Amino acid sequence: MNRPASPNPFALAQPVMADVTLTRDDMKFIATLVYEQAGIVIREHKEAMTRGRLARRVKALGMNSVAEYCAFLKTPQAAGELPELINAVTTNHTAFFRERHHFDHLRKDVMPRLLQERSGRRGRIRIWSAACSSGEEPYSIAASCRDVVGPRSDLDFKILATDIDTDILTRAEAGIYPAELFERLPSDVKPMLKLEGGAGRGEARISEELRRMIAFKRLNLIEKWPMSGPFDVIFCRNVFIYFDTQTKASILDRFVALLAPGGFLYLGHSESLPQPHPNLRLIGRTIYERTA
Numbered sequence: 450m451n452r453p454a455s456p457n458p459f460a461l462a463q464p465v466m467a468d469v470t471l472t473r474d475d476m477k478f479i480a481t482l483v484y485e486q487a488g489i490v491i492r493e494h495k496e497a498m499t500r501g502r503l504a505r506r507v508k509a510l511g512m513n514s515v516a517e518y519c520a521f522l523k524t525p526q527a528a529g530e531l532p533e534l535i536n537a538v539t540t541n542h543t544a545f546f547r548e549r550h551h552f553d554h555l556r557k558d559v560m561p562r563l564l565q566e567r568s569g570r571r572g573r574i575r576i577w578s579a580a581c582s583s584g585e586e587p588y589s590i591a592a593s594c595r596d597v598v599g600p601r602s603d604l605d606f607k608i609l610a611t612d613i614d615t616d617i618l619t620r621a622e623a624g625i626y627p628a629e630l631f632e633r634l635p636s637d638v639k640p641m642l643k644l645e646g647g648a649g650r651g652e653a654r655i656s657e658e659l660r661r662m663i664a665f666k667r668l669n670l671i672e673k674w675p676m677s678g679p680f681d682v683i684f685c686r687n688v689f690i691y692f693d694t695q696t697k698a699s700i701l702d703r704f705v706a707l708l709a710p711g712g713f714l715y716l717g718h719s720e721s722l723p724q725p726h727p728n729l730r731l732i733g734r735t736i737y738e739r740t741a
């Protein structure tokens with residue numbers, strides 16, 4: 450007969466491991482909820498990744514299992530948890546000067562032309578980084594533009610940087626990054642970021658001058674947008690890959706409505722328009738110009 454082992458008074462307390470089993474039904478429930486809340490399509494083959502991301506919330510909330518977390522999400526008390534769920538499931542991969550050709554186009558073609566056109570006092574220039582993640586994209590935009598504009602202060606120049614993920618926006622706004630990220634940058638762009646000291650060991654901070662050029666805000670691309678535009682340039686890169694055709698088409702129509710005629714839309718390297726748009730002309734690698 451098996452006797453229960455007597456408790457060992459010298460054993461170290463083991464942390465209780467949460468049960469991270471994700472049933473088919475719970476996976477379906479999470480996928481539907483995330484689609485409704487953020488437009489993000491979670492496909493079946495992303496089950497392991499989803500499980501890992503949910504496990505973080507299970508741990509943070511001190512719950513025992515993913516099943517318990519899913520049951521909680523079905524209760525009215527879970528409304529405040531929805532932003533945390535979205536923060537947990539978003540993919541935030543990004544980099545400074547990622548897809549460099551967009552920043553070269555902005556610096557060499559777009560900005561010189563805009564400066565010429567808007568040379569009058571308080572000439573207005575607006576750029577939107579529409580899924581800015583941890584800030585590398587908008588800071589690369591600011592660095593590229595500052596390089597062309599110089600220290601002049603008579604321009605009404607602003608970069609709007611938005612994302613659905615509130616955690617990542619907090620990091621973006623701080624502008625502090627591991628110093629090694631900058632070491633890997635090409636030598637012609639690194640000085641443009643004007644790094645300053647004062648961050649922690651092994652870290653570097655984007656200069657205040659560049660930070661001041663950007664307004665970071667939470668914005669869900671599938672909800673109503675408060676801005677009236679027009680924008681001269683919109684960066685919407687590496688987020689369309691998470692949306693279905695219908696969501697992409699509706700966001701695209703709204704981008705076009707906010708773009709100034711002659712303005713530019715940059716998409717990510719593996720992205721294209723869900724269908725040809727009558728007001729957009731492809732003029733370079735994932736660079737679209739608003740024609741009318």
Ligand SMILES: C[S@@+](CC[C@H](N)C(=O)[O-])C[C@H]1O[C@@H](n2cnc3c(N)ncnc32)[C@H](O)[C@@H]1O
Nearest residue numbers: 487539542543580582613614669670686687688
């Ligand atoms: C892979 S990152 C892309 C970052 C940057 N644009 C780049 O190309 O390096 C995708 C970003 O889209 C954001 N995102 C996902 N769904 C969103 C939505 N519905 N509204 C706004 N941002 C969203 C995520 O939080 C994430 O930070």
